[in-house]
Amino acid sequence: MSTRTSSGFASCEMREPFNAYFPQLRDEVLGIMRGAPECHGWDHTLRVWQNCRKILQAEEADSAVVQYAALLHDIGRAEEFRSQGKICHAEQGAHQVPLILERIGILDTNFTDHVRKCVRTHRYRSLESARPGSIEAE
DSSP states (O other): OEEEOTTSOEEEOOOTTHHHHHHHHHHHHHHHHTTSOGGGSHHHHHHHHHHHHHHHTTSOOOHHHHHHHHHHTTTTHHHHHHTTTSSOHHHHHHHHHHHHHHHTTOOOHHHHHHHHHHHHHTTTTTOTTOOOOSTTTO
């Protein structure tokens, strides 16, 4: 089941309050992604999010964590691009997650930490020490 937001962006069913904050997250990420290279911009983020929604139908994972992490996974790309690869976008993005989630009103530190870890470890192939620690991070 999906829930339509005012912008037509449909999220998979999530537990409250996370479903209610999802439109705000989308707007935040859209603003951040304007500075990202096109190959990892908003279109890429939407494809990742849509693939995650499909995977959620087959896996028992926390839908809110997966969908939030999918939207946030490349928020550090602009910094990585500006630094010519000296800054890892996964690490940079993980630092931004708590700030973004707090800004939109999410104060659940367990949820925030879980999403942060997913963002941090989504690039684990190049970060041997950053293996995914949950099904949501995989």
